Amino acid sequence: MTPDQIIILLSGTLGIIFTYWFFFAGKDTVLEAAGPKVNIKVDGGYKPSVIKLIKDKPVELSILRSDPSDCLEEIVLPVWNIKKFLPLNKEINIKINPDKKGIFPFHCGMNMFHGKIIVED
Amino acid sequence: MKSDNIQLQQKLTLEIEGMHCASCVKLVERALKKVPGVTKASVNLATNKAYIDSDKEIDINIAKNEVNSVGYAIKDTSRHSENNSEMDQDPSLAEMEKARQKMWLSWGFSLPVAIWMILEMLVSPWPNMYLFNLGILILSVVPIFFPGFATLNTGFKALKNRTANMDTLIALGTTVAFITGPLSLLTDQINNYAGVGAMIMSFHLTGRFVEANARGRASQAIKRLLELGAKTARVLQNGQEIEIQVENLKVNDIMIVKPGEKIPTDGKIIEGQSSIDESMATGESLPVTKKKGDTVIGATVNFNGLLKIKVTKIGEDTFLSQVIKLVEQAQGSRIPIQEFADKVTSVFVPVILMLAIFTFTLWLAFPDKLSQFSAIFSFFLPWTKNIAVISPLSRAIFATIAVLVIACPCALGLATPTALMVASGLGAENGILIRKGEALQTMKDVKAVVLDKTGTITKGKPDVTDVLLAKTAQILSEGSLLQLAASAESGSEHPLARAIVEKAKKDGLSLQKVTAFKAVSGGGIKAEVSGKKIVIGTDKLLQEENVNLKEFDSNKVEQLETEGKTVVHLSIDSVYRGSIALADTIKDDSQQALSELKKMGFSVFMLTGDNLKTARAIAEKVGIYAENVLAKVMPDQKVAKVKELQKKYKVAFVGDGINDAPALTQADVGIAMGTGTDIAIEAGDIILVRGELSLLVSAIRLSKAAYNKIVQNLFWAFFYNIVAIPLAFLGLLHPVIAEAAMASSSITVVTNANLLRRTVIKT
Numbered sequence: 048m049t050p051d052q053i054i055i056l057l058s059g060t061l062g063i064i065f066t067y068w069f070f071f072a073g074k075d076t077v078l079e080a081a082g083p084k085v086n087i088k089v090d091g092g093y094k095p096s097v098i099k100l101i102k103d104k105p106v107e108l109s110i111l112r113s114d115p116s117d118c119l120e121e122i123v124l125p126v127w128n129i130k131k132f133l134p135l136n137k138e139i140n141i142k143i144n145p146d147k148k149g150i151f152p153f154h155c156g157m158n159m160f161h162g163k164i165i166v167e168d
Numbered sequence: 169m170k171s172d173n174i175q176l177q178q179k180l181t182l183e184i185e186g187m188h189c190a191s192c193v194k195l196v197e198r199a200l201k202k203v204p205g206v207t208k209a210s211v212n213l214a215t216n217k218a219y220i221d222s223d224k225e226i227d228i229n230i231a232k233n234e235v236n237s238v239g240y241a242i243k244d245t246s247r248h249s250e251n252n253s254e255m256d257q258d259p260s261l262a263e264m265e266k267a268r269q270k271m272w273l274s275w276g277f278s279l280p281v282a283i284w285m286i287l288e289m290l291v292s293p294w295p296n297m298y299l300f301n302l303g304i305l306i307l308s309v310v311p312i313f314f315p316g317f318a319t320l321n322t323g324f325k326a327l328k329n330r331t332a333n334m335d336t337l338i339a340l341g342t343t344v345a346f347i348t349g350p351l352s353l354l355t356d357q358i359n360n361y362a363g364v365g366a367m368i369m370s371f372h373l374t375g376r377f378v379e380a381n382a383r384g385r386a387s388q389a390i391k392r393l394l395e396l397g398a399k400t401a402r403v404l405q406n407g408q409e410i411e412i413q414v415e416n417l418k419v420n421d422i423m424i425v426k427p428g429e430k431i432p433t434d435g436k437i438i439e440g441q442s443s444i445d446e447s448m449a450t451g452e453s454l455p456v457t458k459k460k461g462d463t464v465i466g467a468t469v470n471f472n473g474l475l476k477i478k479v480t481k482i483g484e485d486t487f488l489s490q491v492i493k494l495v496e497q498a499q500g501s502r503i504p505i506q507e508f509a510d511k512v513t514s515v516f517v518p519v520i521l522m523l524a525i526f527t528f529t530l531w532l533a534f535p536d537k538l539s540q541f542s543a544i545f546s547f548f549l550p551w552t553k554n555i556a557v558i559s560p561l562s563r564a565i566f567a568t569i570a571v572l573v574i575a576c577p578c579a580l581g582l583a584t585p586t587a588l589m590v591a592s593g594l595g596a597e598n599g600i601l602i603r604k605g606e607a608l609q610t611m612k613d614v615k616a617v618v619l620d621k622t623g624t625i626t627k628g629k630p631d632v633t634d635v636l637l638a639k640t641a642q643i644l645s646e647g648s649l650l651q652l653a654a655s656a657e658s659g660s661e662h663p664l665a666r667a668i669v670e671k672a673k674k675d676g677l678s679l680q681k682v683t684a685f686k687a688v689s690g691g692g693i694k695a696e697v698s699g700k701k702i703v704i705g706t707d708k709l710l711q712e713e714n715v716n717l718k719e720f721d722s723n724k725v726e727q728l729e730t731e732g733k734t735v736v737h738l739s740i741d742s743v744y745r746g747s748i749a750l751a752d753t754i755k756d757d758s759q760q761a762l763s764e765l766k767k768m769g770f771s772v773f774m775l776t777g778d779n780l781k782t783a784r785a786i787a788e789k790v791g792i793y794a795e796n797v798l799a800k801v802m803p804d805q806k807v808a809k810v811k812e813l814q815k816k817y818k819v820a821f822v823g824d825g826i827n828d829a830p831a832l833t834q835a836d837v838g839i840a841m842g843t844g845t846d847i848a849i850e851a852g853d854i855i856l857v858r859g860e861l862s863l864l865v866s867a868i869r870l871s872k873a874a875y876n877k878i879v880q881n882l883f884w885a886f887f888y889n890i891v892a893i894p895l896a897f898l899g900l901l902h903p904v905i906a907e908a909a910m911a912s913s914s915i916t917v918v919t920n921a922n923l924l925r926r927t928v929i930k931t
Contacts, residue, residue, distance in 0.1 A: 052533045059529025063522045069330060070518035091325025116322035117263075117380060118333050123500055128604075130500030130585075135263070136217065157581025158513040159333040160326070 080106050087162075089122070089133060090114045093153075096162035105144040111136070121156030124164075130156070180220040183243040184211060184235065199234040203227070218242075267380060270315035271373045277310040278370040281363040298353065301360045305349035308366035312342050316369040332517035334578050338372050338907075340521070341365070341572035345903070348565060359562040361569065361903070368573055368907040375911025379578070382918040386586050389593020390495050396448055396467040397488055401432035404476070421479045425470045433466035434481035442473025449487060450857045451599030494601045494855070498592045499585070501605040505875075506584040509882055516577040520893075523575075527897050528568040535560035538567075542899040551902045563899065570896035574906035576889060578914040583881035586921035591874035594925055599857035600867045607837050607853035608878070611871035613818045614837055617765055617864075618798075618810060620823035621776035621783065624841055625762075625790055625861065626752040628824075630664055632671035633733060634749035638719035647677060649746045653738050655680040656695040656702040660687055664736060667750050692736060703739045715739040732782030759790045761861035766791070768868065771817065775801050775809060806831040822864055825852055839864060866929040873927040881917045888913045 078085065078095035083105070088094040089112040100106055112119055112133040123130045127143050145166040152163045184196055200209035200218055208221035220226070232242045281304055284294075293300035313320070323339025326332050342365040349362030400411050404422040414432050417423070422438070425431050431444070443455035446468045455471055458464055464477060465487045483489065531538055542552040558566075592602045602608065622628050635646040654672030657665035658679050672679065684696040692705015694713070703713050707725075710717060720737070725747060728735050733751040737744060765772050773796045776783045783799040798809055806823075807830045813819050814836070821828070821835035825842060829851035832838030840852030841859045854871070856863045892909060895901045901909075 055529055055533040059525055059533075062525040062529070066518060066522045066525060070332065070521075071515075091322055092329035092331045094329075096329075114322055114325070115263075115318050116335055117376070118322065118335060125500065125502045128497045128500045130496065136219070154514070155333075156585060157334075157578060158510050159517060159577060159581065160331055161514060 080104075083107060084109055086111070088113065089119050092160050093162040097165065098162070099165045099167060100145045102145055102148055102166050102168050105142060108141045108143065110139045110141065112139075118157065119155050119160060122153060123156060123158075124151070124153045126151040180222065180226065182218045182220065182231070184218050185241040185243045196235060196240055199237065199240075200231060202234050203231045206231075264377075264380060264384070267373070267377045270318075271370070271377045274311040274315040274366075274370040274373050277307050278363075278366045281307045281366050285363050297356075301349065301352045304360055304363040305353070308346060308349060308362040311366040311369045312346050312362075315373055316342060319369070319372065332521065334517070334576075336517055337520060337572050337575060338368065340524075341569050341903070341907075342369050342372075344565065344572070345569050348562070357559045357561060359558050359566075361562075361565060364569065364903050367904045368569075371904070371907040371911050372573075375907075375915060378911075378915050379582075379918055382915060382922060383582075383586065385922050386590045386918060387593070389590075389597055390492065390499075393488065393492050393495070393596060398430040398432040398467065402426075415483075417479055417482050419479050419482060423477045423479060425475045425477060427470060427472050427474065429470055431464050431466055431468050431470055431475075431477065433479055434486045435464055435466075435477035435479045437462050437464060437475055438478050439476035440473050442475055443471040445469040445471060448597075449491070449599075451597060451863075452858055491596055491601060491857075494603055495592045495596050498602045498605055499589050501588075501603075503584055503588065503605040503609050503878065505609055505878060505882065509580050509583060509885070512886075513577050513581045516575070516580065520571065520575040520577075523893070523897070524568050524571045527571045528564045531564035531567050531899065532560055535563050538899060539563060545900055549900055549902075552900060566903065567897065567899040569903040570899070570901045570906045571893065573903055574892045574896040574901060574910055576885070576892075576910045576913045579885035579888060579917045580882070582914055582917050582921075583885045584878050586918050587874055587877040587881055587924060590921045590924045591870060591877075594927075594929070595867070595870055598866060598870075598929060599863055600870060600929075601855040601857065602853070602871075603855060604853045608871045608875045610818065610837050610853075611820070611868060612875050614770070614820045616771045616773060616813055616817035617820045617822060618773040618775055618813060618831075618835070619762075619861075620806075620821075620828055620831075621774055621778065621786060622752060623824050623859065624822055625758045625774060626754050626786065628752060628859075630667040630734065630750040631753040632667055632748055633751045633753065634728060636721070636724060636728075636735075636747040636749065638745050639721070644745055647675065649738065650675065650748070651677040651680070652697055652700070652702060652740070653704055653748060655682055655697045656685070656693060656704055658682060659685045659695070660693055662687075664734065664750055665693070668748060701741050703742075704736055707737055710737050710739055710744065713739070714742060716743045718744070720744050730781065731785065732778060754786065754789055755859070755861060757860050757862040761865050762790050762792065764862075764865045765868075768865075772796060773798060773813065775806060777801060777803070803827060807834045810834045820868075825850075825855070839867065862930075869929045870927070873924060873929070877921055877924050881920055884920070885913070885917060 076095040077097040077099060079099040080101070084107045085098055087098075087108055087110045089110060091114055110122060110133055112135055115135055120133055121130060122133055124141070124143065129141060129143070131139055131141060133139050145164070148166050148168065150163055150165050152161060154161045196211045196218060197209045200206055200211075200220060203226050205222040205224040205226040206220055207223055209218060211218045235242050284300070284304060287294060288300060319335045320339045320343070323333070323335035323337070326336050345361040345365030345368065348358050349360050351358045352360035398414055401414050401417055402409050402411050402424045403417070404424060409424055417433055423432055423435060427442070437458055437460050439460060441457070441459040443457050444464060445455050446452050446465060449465045449468055463480070467488050481487070484493075546552045588605050588608070591608065595602050619625055632650070635650055637644060637646060637649060650668070650672050654669045654677065657668050659682055660666075669679070680697050682695050682697055686694045688694065688705060688709055691709035691712075692703065695702050703710060703715060707717070707720070725735050728749045731751070733749040735747050735749045737747045739745060762772055772792050774783065774787050774792045775798045778799055780797065780799040783797045784794050787794060787797045801809055806828065810819055810821055810831050811834060818836045820837040820839060821831050822839045822841065823831060825832065825840035828840075832840055832851040837854065838852040839854045839856060841856045854867050856867060892901070892906070896906055
């Protein structure tokens with residue numbers, strides 16, 4: 048193997064490691080629900096993508112999609128059997144009652160954009 | 169609509185002209201807030217729309233003036249009141265039109281690019297290499313950066329949020345391809361792939377457009393449901409008919425519905441009689457006759473009679489709203505088979521990005537070995553011949569772009585939800601409501617179907633089965649006995665009385681006038697019909713009334729009673745004249761449906777509280793094997809019986825949603841039979857809107873067909889990616905072909921799901 052090849056392979060490996068770190072070890076934006084309403088912005092992902100809720104305190108998720116991509120046009124909260132169409136630039140309200148503790152993921156219609164709801168005591 | 173004293177939350181959307189920056193947004197918002205009644209105004213620059221909340225009707229002219237005064241204009245005054253925003257799904261027709269325009273604009277530039285590039289491949293670059301590269305580069309700017317802007321934007325914005333999706337792959341693929349354009353002008357080490365980028369974007373936009381269309385078709389059923397409801401209602405207020413919006417109806421309002429009109433909301437008929445087309449709600453294709461006291465469903469069509477209807481349910485409580493809610497819930501529910509696909513899609517794009525780096529690195533490090541390999545296929549893949557003569561860097565870029573654009577997470581992501589969406593829509597149209605998607609998967613393993621007898625196999629209400637005449641009462645025919653009994657009973661609400669009246673009507677017997685009607689609690693009735701004193705009831709009542717029972721045939725009566733029938737006796741002027749036997753009868757389609765179930769390979773069981781003899785008599789009539797009859801099962805033992813059967817089989821339980829709720833929950837698949845308007849049943853995985861067993865057969869067929877579609881779709885999506893990605897990695901796929909394949913694979917999945925609509929589920 049020539050030195051060129053070794054350098055190329057090494058940089059490639061670093062690139063792959065970086066990509067892994069970039070996507071899987073990143074920090075999420077966490078929001079603890081203070082009031083009965085949680086605002087979620089949908090713009091190239093969910094902001095915030097992690098929402099902490101308190102058990103048995105129902106909240107209303109107020110979701111506003113401002114990203115025109117149809118990738119984000121649906122939100123799915125599987126634990127609550129909810130799948131909602133999000134019209135562009137129109138707030139959609141979803142009421143949920145976090146009646147059990149745990150981590151409950153939510154995602155877009157095709158499961159590529161993710162977020163989670165953490166229910167604690 | 170006058171609403172002086174009612175606080176009405178109104179929403180209004182206006183189109184604003186002339187905005188071009190963020191400060192314009194603020195100006196317009198401020199102007200709109202000055203309009204009396206406006207409580208909130210938010211303006212979106214991207215869509216040129218203003219969204220206004222108000223607590224009363226706002227004067228559009230004032231709004232126009234206000235907006236004009238700050239230098240902008242309101243374009244459109246079309247408003248849509250959105251009091252019912254829950255039900256308002258964006259039809260996104262405008263978005264579709266935009267997508268179509270983008271697609272054609274993109275092709276307008278990509279097609280010349282394609283032709284020019286093919287000429288270069290076949291003949292030589294025209295007019296020369298430099299101008300060819302420059303020309304392609306210039307033409308490619310439009311498809312990639314104008315129609316493709318939204319894709320690039322979402323793709324890169326996702327990266328900013330440390331996540332990635334389909335758009336990220338396309339965005340990276342096209343930008344990498346585009347960058348080779350300017351570079352190719354500087355060095356001949358790099359091939360110009362800008363044109364390839366333009367074509368990828370065009371295919372991507374085409375794919376998206378076609379796929380969105382197909383998905384629109386998949387969700388058609390629920391959209392149709394949403395559009396079903398009537399917009400206005402005619403109500404009676406202070407003796408006058410006035411027309412109001414359906415949203416403003418209140419419970420106990422009296423609606424007037426003329427022939428040919430839609431019934432605005434759920435209610436009870438208080439005057440009139442008509443045939444009603446309920447097909448949109450229950451899937452029942454024949455019109456149903458309804459009269460005073462019957463309940464009607466909102467959005468069904470009144471055929472021929474004028475009806476006065478009292479409103480019983482409004483808004484979210486109506487039948488139609490419940491159906492929509494159930495269908496939406498089903499579409500949001502999970503199917504176990506999907507879990508693996510979900511795990512894959514959730515990491516799919518990042519993994520592909522890593523694979524792209526891997527591809528690039530290997531092609532750069534070992535260009536000759538890899539191109540030797542791909543050259544083997546040059547006979548039928550012409551572009552692989554080319555690959556050996558271009559620079560290693562270009563070869564690496566070529567394969568990397570192909571890897572980026574071939575990967576198709578969409579097909580995986582769409583496979584299950586689209587099939588579920590089509591299935592639940594198709595079900596709803598036929599009166600089958602799937603509450604949990606999981607039931608579709610469980611159904612394929614179900615071997616035993618357990619049916620509750622009363623109300624499921626049988627009608628659950630009595631019918632006249634026999635008419636017994638006293639020996640010497642030959643002057644009286646069965647018909648005239650029935651006529652007399654029905655006339656006397658016509659004032660009674662007792663189920664047995666109603667059954668007798670119904671039978672008489674069915675036989676075309678006219679009812680005579682009744683006087684001095686009196687109901688004897690727990691015994692029967694006394695009445696006078698055409699001057700004759702009639703007593704109908706138990707033998708005890710007749711004895712109490714000192715009726716001459718000389719001709720009472722206790723043997724025959726006893727025999728009828730052992731068959732599980734209820735027998736009532738009739739006397740005319742204190743002489744016993746005959747008896748009428750009533751029993752719960754089998755539904756018209758039960759026998760056929762059950763034999764269909766057996767043909768499908770299910771073991772069919774019947775569960776009942778009746779004694780074994782009566783139960784077996786019914787079972788025999790509908791073709792259930794005697795050993796599969798579970799008799800004398802008290803309501804609280806049903807769960808235990810289901811559990812017992814579950815030791816041997818996966819069990820589907822069919823029963824009514826109220827009394828059988830625990831058994832429905834215990835069974836692997838619970839199928840609740842609704843009666844009429846009550847579908848707000850919490851138990852059961854599948855709800856049958858009509859109490860017909862043939863609908864059960866349809867539901868099972870639908871479940872199986874839907875599950876098959878899901879399996880097919882998932883198989884195709886996995887197969888496609890598993891085969892195509894390695895091909896791209898090896899440089900065997902031209903990026904443009906890769907993109908075309910990618911786009912068509914998600915279209916295939918959605919189209920295949922749509923084909924489910926062709927399944928014949930009716931028996």
